Amino acid sequence: MTEIKKVLLAPLDPVHDIGLKMIRRGLEEAGHKTYLLPPDLPVEEIIQEIIDKEAGTVLISRTLGYGVAELLSRFVDLVDASGLRDKVTLGIGGMAVRPELAAELGFDAGFGPGTTVEQAVAFVEGREISKEDTGVKKDKQDITSSYSYKFINKSMGNKLEQVAGQIRKWAKDKTSPGVKRAVAREELWDVGRWRNRKGNDEFDKEYPHLCGEQPKNYYLKGELHPKTRRFTREEVIALEEFLQETKERIMLSKVQHVKSRPVIFNQYGTGCPFMDIGHIKASEAWGADGVVHFDPSWGARTEGFFDGFLTHQEDGTVITPANLNRIHGALEPSTLWQVRAHRGLNTPETVILAGKLGADMTKINMCYGSLGAGTDPERLTVDGYHAIRYAIQYGMSFDVVTNEELAGVPAHKAFAGMLIVSTLGVMLGGKPILQPLFAYSPEAMVGEQMEGNYVDFNAAKIYALKNIIDAPIWPGAPIGFLTQTEDRVQSAMSTGLHACLASSLGVDAISIASSDEAYSGGPISVPSKTDTLKAVQEGFRFFGSTGISPSGKAEQWGERLVSEIDKVIDDVLQTGDFVQALYDGNLGTREEGAYPGRAGRDTVEHTVT
Numbered sequence: 374m375t376e377i378k379k380v381l382l383a384p385l386d387p388v389h390d391i392g393l394k395m396i397r398r399g400l401e402e403a404g405h406k407t408y409l410l411p412p413d414l415p416v417e418e419i420i421q422e423i424i425d426k427e428a429g430t431v432l433i434s435r436t437l438g439y440g441v442a443e444l445l446s447r448f449v450d451l452v453d454a455s456g457l458r459d460k461v462t463l464g465i466g467g468m469a470v471r472p473e474l475a476a477e478l479g480f481d482a483g484f485g486p487g488t489t490v491e492q493a494v495a496f497v498e499g500r501e502i503s504k505e506d507t508g509v510k511k512d513k514q515d516i517t518s519s520y521s522y523k524f525i526n527k528s529m530g531n532k533l534e535q536v537a538g539q540i541r542k543w544a545k546d547k548t549s550p551g552v553k554r555a556v557a558r559e560e561l562w563d564v565g566r567w568r569n570r571k572g573n574d575e576f577d578k579e580y581p582h583l584c585g586e587q588p589k590n591y592y593l594k595g596e597l598h599p600k601t602r603r604f605t606r607e608e609v610i611a612l613e614e615f616l617q618e619t620k621e622r623i624m625l626s627k628v629q630h631v632k633s634r635p636v637i638f639n640q641y642g643t644g645c646p647f648m649d650i651g652h653i654k655a656s657e658a659w660g661a662d663g664v665v666h667f668d669p670s671w672g673a674r675t676e677g678f679f680d681g682f683l684t685h686q687e688d689g690t691v692i693t694p695a696n697l698n699r700i701h702g703a704l705e706p707s708t709l710w711q712v713r714a715h716r717g718l719n720t721p722e723t724v725i726l727a728g729k730l731g732a733d734m735t736k737i738n739m740c741y742g743s744l745g746a747g748t749d750p751e752r753l754t755v756d757g758y759h760a761i762r763y764a765i766q767y768g769m770s771f772d773v774v775t776n777e778e779l780a781g782v783p784a785h786k787a788f789a790g791m792l793i794v795s796t797l798g799v800m801l802g803g804k805p806i807l808q809p810l811f812a813y814s815p816e817a818m819v820g821e822q823m824e825g826n827y828v829d830f831n832a833a834k835i836y837a838l839k840n841i842i843d844a845p846i847w848p849g850a851p852i853g854f855l856t857q858t859e860d861r862v863q864s865a866m867s868t869g870l871h872a873c874l875a876s877s878l879g880v881d882a883i884s885i886a887s888s889d890e891a892y893s894g895g896p897i898s899v900p901s902k903t904d905t906l907k908a909v910q911e912g913f914r915f916f917g918s919t920g921i922s923p924s925g926k927a928e929q930w931g932e933r934l935v936s937e938i939d940k941v942i943d944d945v946l947q948t949g950d951f952v953q954a955l956y957d958g959n960l961g962t963r964e965e966g967a968y969p970g971r972a973g974r975d976t977v978e979h980t981v982t
Contacts, residue, residue, distance in 0.1 A: 378405045378497050381428035383419045384412040385435045393434050399490035416448045420455050430497050433465045449479035464496055509625050511707035514636055516845045516881040517770045517804040526841045532942045537797040540951045544758035548980050550676050551756045554583045555721035564729040584677025591679050600686040612647050616703055619654050628660035630913040635875055636882040640665040643897045644685040646696045650703040655899045659906040663709030668692045673717025674972045701731045709733045714760055716742035718973050721760040728767025735764050738773045740790030740960050744967040745777040750955035752973035765803045772806040776850050781815035781966030785937035790960045806845045809834040811871050812854040832923035835878040836931030848875050849884030857888055861901050864888030869908035877920030
């Protein structure tokens with residue numbers, strides 16, 4: 374049983390005592406006896422109150438300013454002169470207080486901004502503050518668990534299932550170099566043996582010959598990508614020391630205020646796994662619930678993966694087993710981890726690596742990857758089909774992003790593609806997540822849907838999707854894209870406003886990024902990340918259980934979106950071939966900015982039965 378303490382709380386300040394009042398309530402709830410003095414008493418009277426009340430702990434609050442250091446030092450001197458210093462524990466708190474300053478002034482502890490009641494109670498009770506005392510208990514969330522994936526719009530659902538059935542029939546007996554590597558990675562690469570440095574002889578012998586020139590040269594000649602190098606032994610030791618120290622002292626927080634959703638994802642990809650891990654730990658400490666891995670653009674156009682703990686000069690962190698394994702080991706148990714695999718020539722193998730190395734989620738979209746990210750539609754349809762099957766095998770949900778909007782593809786065409794891929798995922802037994810884009814997109818710029826506000830058109834997207842299918846929704850890529858600028862304050866504010874809109878609309882998750890990530894205006898920095906997380910947190914605190922009310926235009930535009938999506942699906946059905954529909958522009962024309970990719974062209978083969 375905790376010993377009951379007598380605690381004197383004294384605001385050595387003309388007015389500021391709200392913090393002490395909150396601490397007093399926490400102390401009394403913990404069973405302690407408290408005495409709260411009125412503000413601005415002379416220090417001599419406070420000394421007398423300590424004696425009269427026989428207090429064992431004294432908590433002082435004070436806003437620092439001119440002459441205050443002398444006042445506080447005088448208070449500590451009087452405590453000492455009165456013979457109380459050995460009998461009384463002294464703590465001080467205030468906006469400008471830091472532990473170093475408190476110690477310099479003679480106090481036993483100092484509590485600055487962000488101090489919790491739990492920390493003050495722990496100090497009074499003479500125990501170390503622990504993670505359990507922070508009041509934030511976080512568990513890993515599954516944002517797909519409450520959804521039925523049933524179609525609200527049954528007519529559209531029937532059409533989507535027809536298209537998805539066509540894709541399934543077309544793709545199931547086809548393969549590609551990416552699928553062959555995925556099969557080798559799945560069947561021959563034992564992650565346990567790899568982690569224990571025992572090797573996978575059969576895999577090591579076969580894999581290089583399934584790769585393109587760069588990875589093949591890496592395995593056969595030891596050559597790395599020209600902008601990539603291995604970490605040194607000294608760097609690895611420094612990382613391990615940093616991680617051990619950080620994990621011991623990290624205190625988790627949360628961004629949400631009164632609502633449990635949306636789950637907050639922060640993306641990373643500095644090029645350097647060491648720096649990524651630092652950014653991840655900062656993101657976790659400032660409240661992020663999940664993190665998203667993205668790789669350099671050349672990685673998407675390369676047949677095969679390298680291995681080793683590698684750092685890269687530019688944005689996007691190279692996907693290798695060693696890099697992913699190190700990053701996974703750095704995560705807090707509650708942090709969701711997504712390794713995106715939605716584009717490029719390594720899509721199915723990325724999913725297997727992610728699954729074997731502990732990822733919770735991945736990202737797959739044949740449409741965006743082939744119309745806005747450079748991969749041949751036929752190749753990515755085959756790879757995407759197998760990637761979905763592997764995601765299901767490893768129990769990973771996957772989002773289906775609509776980033777082709779950023780190239781100018783109208784929302785209804787991007788959404789039609791997203792819904793087709795999602796329906797295929799459901800048909801195969803998976804748990805897809807719809808990822809509409811909240812952005813000042815080219816369509817909105819030209820069509821002036823956001824001329825009056827940024828609320829209605831984004832709200833229309835959510836209304837439309839909720840009227841089509843019962844599925845989780847995760848605006849991202851990141852949220853507010855193209856409405857941010859390189860200015861940190863504006864970017865953080867814009868992200869926060871979009872996040873509050875998403876919360877008001879009842880979405881399940883959002884992706885956020887700092888100004889330098891969202892705008893590509895410079896090196897990715899931790900201050901920008903924390904600015905953004907704090908802006909979102911403050912926005913959620915401001916609105917709380919209330920929200921943002923779109924105008925009637927949002928409903929009208931939402932209904933129009935549903936009608937336009939339905940027409941696109943009709944066009945795809947009439948084509949009778951999903952891949953051909955991608956080439957023909959049914960899901961985005963060249964005039965709109967959608968260009969069927971060339972990477973991996975003519976590499977699809979029929980499987981030998």
